[in-house]
Amino acid sequence: MMNTQAHHTAAPAPLLELRGISKSFPGVKALSDVALRLYPGEVHTLMGQNGAGKSTLIKVLTGVYTPDSGQILLDGKPIAPASTSDAQALGISTVYQEVNLCPNLSVAENIFIGRYPRRFGAIDWRSMQQQARALLQQLQIDIDVTAQLSSFPLAIQQMVAISRALNISARVLILDEPTSSLDEAEVNLLFSVLRRLREQGMAILFVTHFLDQTYAISDRITVMRNGEREGEYACSELSRLALVNKMIGVAADTVAQELDLAQEAGAASFGPNVLEATGLGRKGALLPMDFHIRQGELLGLAGLLGSGRTELARLLFGADKADSGTITMQGQPRHFNVPRDAIARDIGFCSEDRKHEGAILSLSVRENIILALQARTGLLRAIPFKHQQALADEYVKALGIKTASIETPIGSLSGGNQQKALLARWLVTSPAMLILDEPTRGIDVRAKQEIMSYVSKLCRKGMAILFISSELPEVLRCSDRIVVMRDRKACGDYARGELDDSSVLQVIAGETA
Amino acid sequence: MSMTTSSPAAPAARAAATTDSSIVHTVLHHPLSRPLAALCLLLLVDLFAIPGFFHLEIRDGHLYGSVIDIVNRAAPLMLAALGMTLVIATRGIDISVGAVVALSGTVAAMLIGGTMVMENGVPTYVSNIPMGWALAAALGAALLCGAWNGVLVAGLGLQPIVATLILMVAGRGLAQLLTDGQIVTVYYQPYFFIGSGYLFGLPFSLFLVAAVFIITAVLMRKTALGLFIQAVGINPVAARLAGIRTATLIFFVYVFCAACAGLSGLMISSNIKSADANNAGLMLELDAILAVTLGGTSLAGGKFSLVGSMIGALIIQTLTYTIYSLGVPPEVNMVVKSVVVFLVCLSQSSEFKQLLHRRKA
Numbered sequence: 001m002m003n004t005q006a007h008h009t010a011a012p013a014p015l016l017e018l019r020g021i022s023k024s025f026p027g028v029k030a031l032s033d034v035a036l037r038l039y040p041g042e043v044h045t046l047m048g049q050n051g052a053g054k055s056t057l058i059k060v061l062t063g064v065y066t067p068d069s070g071q072i073l074l075d076g077k078p079i080a081p082a083s084t085s086d087a088q089a090l091g092i093s094t095v096y097q098e099v100n101l102c103p104n105l106s107v108a109e110n111i112f113i114g115r116y117p118r119r120f121g122a123i124d125w126r127s128m129q130q131q132a133r134a135l136l137q138q139l140q141i142d143i144d145v146t147a148q149l150s151s152f153p154l155a156i157q158q159m160v161a162i163s164r165a166l167n168i169s170a171r172v173l174i175l176d177e178p179t180s181s182l183d184e185a186e187v188n189l190l191f192s193v194l195r196r197l198r199e200q201g202m203a204i205l206f207v208t209h210f211l212d213q214t215y216a217i218s219d220r221i222t223v224m225r226n227g228e229r230e231g232e233y234a235c236s237e238l239s240r241l242a243l244v245n246k247m248i249g250v251a252a253d254t255v256a257q258e259l260d261l262a263q264e265a266g267a268a269s270f271g272p273n274v275l276e277a278t279g280l281g282r283k284g285a286l287l288p289m290d291f292h293i294r295q296g297e298l299l300g301l302a303g304l305l306g307s308g309r310t311e312l313a314r315l316l317f318g319a320d321k322a323d324s325g326t327i328t329m330q331g332q333p334r335h336f337n338v339p340r341d342a343i344a345r346d347i348g349f350c351s352e353d354r355k356h357e358g359a360i361l362s363l364s365v366r367e368n369i370i371l372a373l374q375a376r377t378g379l380l381r382a383i384p385f386k387h388q389q390a391l392a393d394e395y396v397k398a399l400g401i402k403t404a405s406i407e408t409p410i411g412s413l414s415g416g417n418q419q420k421a422l423l424a425r426w427l428v429t430s431p432a433m434l435i436l437d438e439p440t441r442g443i444d445v446r447a448k449q450e451i452m453s454y455v456s457k458l459c460r461k462g463m464a465i466l467f468i469s470s471e472l473p474e475v476l477r478c479s480d481r482i483v484v485m486r487d488r489k490a491c492g493d494y495a496r497g498e499l500d501d502s503s504v505l506q507v508i509a510g511e512t513a
Numbered sequence: 514m515s516m517t518t519s520s521p522a523a524p525a526a527r528a529a530a531t532t533d534s535s536i537v538h539t540v541l542h543h544p545l546s547r548p549l550a551a552l553c554l555l556l557l558v559d560l561f562a563i564p565g566f567f568h569l570e571i572r573d574g575h576l577y578g579s580v581i582d583i584v585n586r587a588a589p590l591m592l593a594a595l596g597m598t599l600v601i602a603t604r605g606i607d608i609s610v611g612a613v614v615a616l617s618g619t620v621a622a623m624l625i626g627g628t629m630v631m632e633n634g635v636p637t638y639v640s641n642i643p644m645g646w647a648l649a650a651a652l653g654a655a656l657l658c659g660a661w662n663g664v665l666v667a668g669l670g671l672q673p674i675v676a677t678l679i680l681m682v683a684g685r686g687l688a689q690l691l692t693d694g695q696i697v698t699v700y701y702q703p704y705f706f707i708g709s710g711y712l713f714g715l716p717f718s719l720f721l722v723a724a725v726f727i728i729t730a731v732l733m734r735k736t737a738l739g740l741f742i743q744a745v746g747i748n749p750v751a752a753r754l755a756g757i758r759t760a761t762l763i764f765f766v767y768v769f770c771a772a773c774a775g776l777s778g779l780m781i782s783s784n785i786k787s788a789d790a791n792n793a794g795l796m797l798e799l800d801a802i803l804a805v806t807l808g809g810t811s812l813a814g815g816k817f818s819l820v821g822s823m824i825g826a827l828i829i830q831t832l833t834y835t836i837y838s839l840g841v842p843p844e845v846n847m848v849v850k851s852v853v854v855f856l857v858c859l860s861q862s863s864e865f866k867q868l869l870h871r872r873k874a
Contacts, residue, residue, distance in 0.1 A: 082871065317754075319753075339754050339756055340756045340757075340758060343756040344756075351754060356748070357751050358751055359748070360747045360748045360751050360752065361747060362815055363740075363743060363744065367740060367744075371740070371755045372755040372756050374740060374741075375737075375755055379737050381737075382735060382736050383737075425755065
């Protein structure tokens with residue numbers, strides 16, 4: 001880890017400075033007197049839990065929101081970006097957490113959209129493609145720039161978004177959780193690009209939840225908590241424990257203990273199989289494989305993106321139709337052609353794609369929570385409004401969902417709280433088996449731990465949980481049993497304790513005998 | 514995002530002010546406030562510009578007056594707009610409404626036909642086949658049209674505008690084929706009741722609209738239909754994963770929309786005592802879409818307002834009436850109408866609101 005602390009003492013004037021920024025929304029004070037200083041040639045990490053105000057701060061910085069009070073200074077001069085394009089014109093470019101590009105346009109078009117290179121007034125397609133290729137090669141990505149963006153995995157789409165931001169000759173580059181969908185090699189690639197940009201004098205504001213990444217790349221860290229700036233630290237002077245402590249505001253030990261307690265609350269005891277599958281497969285998605293899960297079991301699925309984890313989950317839930325194999329529950333063969341069939345058999349599924357496959361953004365928290373239960377109860381038998389409120393209230397409380405009210409649109413909640421509400425959607429159906437695909441992606445430490453400890457408790461009460469996560473430590477820590485997937489099939493089945501940090505990597509990479 | 518208590522005096526005062534004027538705030542921000550305001554504004558213009566606009570009198574036991582006339586004439590559009598609202602809420606659109614209107618009117622008119630014969634010196638009306646059957650056949654034809662649209666959109670996944678474009682052309686074409694392009698006149702008195710009869714002193718068509726509206730509204734409130742339609746309109750993928758039968762639901766809204774259009778067609782043909790395959794319901798789909806939009810339902814799907822669409826339909830009809838009554842030359846009519854519609858739509862645009870706010874700031 002390089003410590004580049006020295007050179008900003010040499011450059012005393014910050015490139016970008018926020019002073020006393022406050023911003024309120026109806027019922028919520030999102031930012032209160034927040035300050036931030038960003039120097040040229042540094043990677044500055046913004047950390048904080050969900051709802052700490054990171055996203056709001058960035059939206060203020062990029063002109064999406066107008067602050068209620070406070071100043072934004074660029075080169076010491078006050079600026080007031082009124083829109084993202086304003087901010088871009090000032091040299092502030094942002095890559096958002098969720099890729100905000102046009103999936104049905106080509107890679108090259110996405111990079112140059114709105115700024116197409118022109119020749120004699122017409123769009124110069126050839127030059128556009130050449131430039132796009134050159135830009136992506138800087139990130140060492142070699143793809144067909146004329147192919148439709150949606151044909152690439154999320155990770156590549158993310159890189160395209162970054163190329164686009166870079167191309168808008170940014171002086172300040174803001175990365176809002178760019179790494180939450182990238183694998184390790186891709187993260188390293190991204191970081192090498194960031195280091196190069198840092199050397200060129202760019203100021204980079206990096207928002208992430210990953211501690212490892214924070215320490216691998218940052219020069220300085222600003223910690224936010226409850227809409228306020230907790231403090232600004234040189235990365236080298238802040239230990240991990242201290243950082244977590246400052247983010248959460250309680251001693252980190254307590255959090256760790258709480259989690260262990262949930263783990264150890266009664267040694268796991270498993271009932272009979274809730275679901276068995278033999279030879280389950282789907283062309284192009286999953287090679288035929290066997291699978292079983294027991295009552296009260298937290299089964300972790302480990303593997304890289306595209307290893308067949310999500311594909312297996314979708315087949316078990318009927319989100320995609322299997323073309324081979326059988327599913328048996330309680331000795332009866334079951335056919336899940338649509339999700340509805342699986343829901344009728346008490347299976348729930350939290351998708352990895354919260355925005356597109358989970359939340360129904362302009363509906364209220366209450367409506368989102370009762371949706372699956374209502375769908376199962378049937379169209380004609382509406383759940384009485386009072387009962388809906390009671391259910392929503394119960395789970396808002398149980399899961400600690402932070403929302404102004406249960407009638408607030410779910411879209412105005414922070415990511416972690418949306419995730420909790422979606423978890424509640426399935427919990428109200430009291431499923432026998434719950435599939436959680438990346439339930440903790442892109443949410444903060446505290447919410448992660450809250451969700452996982454709640455899930456452990458559900459297991460102890462007899463629910464079967466299939467847990468998919470890219471974060472291996474999380475899988476190792478939580479699972480009673482781990483199935484490792486590689487190249488669209490299962491390649492190992494391990495009880496708790498049989499794998500550790502390094503051996504699981506070997507299995508995933510296929511290096512064991 | 515917890516509320517921080519360390520706020521200085523100013524925000525606290527602001528918060529207090531908000532609570533005081535919270536009723537005003539709620540009213541102003543109610544989604545129906547704008548369409549209602551537009552309607553009231555139009556009526557206000559009428560109050561001053563058209564003498565005796567709000568005058569009502571009882572003639573032959575029927576209530577007469579401009580307002581009654583407007584509501585009566587708006588009835589077919591209100592029905593069409595009801596169906597269109599649900600289709601639009603699922604992110605769809607149905608541009609075959611006018612064709613279905615023509616087809617159902619034609620089927621009814623041809624099957625009823627009718628003559629008046631003198632039986633023992635008493636004039637008696639005789640239809641080709643019993644009127645009940647004819648009406649059922651006409652509505653059946655409309656339902657088939659809706660099922661066709663539904664299969665194309667929900668089953669085959671065609672884009673709604675393309676899928677319903679097929680029927681927009683084919684439906685009217687079929688109606689014209691059936692009538693050889695001629696106007697089919699009906700001579701059967703009881704049929705006229707639907708479009709020009711009176712019940713308790715009020716036009717019967719109003720009762721029809723009210724019945725359909727109430728049934729629809731009750732379905733939306735007392736069943737989960739409203740929730741599911743919104744969910745499908747906002748995020749069809751997530752709705753399917755939550756266990757909603759999205760395809761069935763989408764099929765249903767197209768059938769419902771066509772049923773409304775069919776009923777609307779009966780009303781129109783009954784009112785003009787004939788079926789005109791060339792002109793009946795021409796452009797009605799566009800007025801229906803307009804009514805839905807004026808009522809505050811977004812074409813992007815999701816949240817919808819049935820009441821809003823009714824108000825939208827009334828706005829359109831009041832506007833037409835006003836333009837005619839003011840003696841605006843017919844050739845100016847369309848332009849004036851479009852200007853008013855533009856203004857109402859502008860008042861609903863959030864972009865425009867932001868623009869205004871920025872001006873002020």
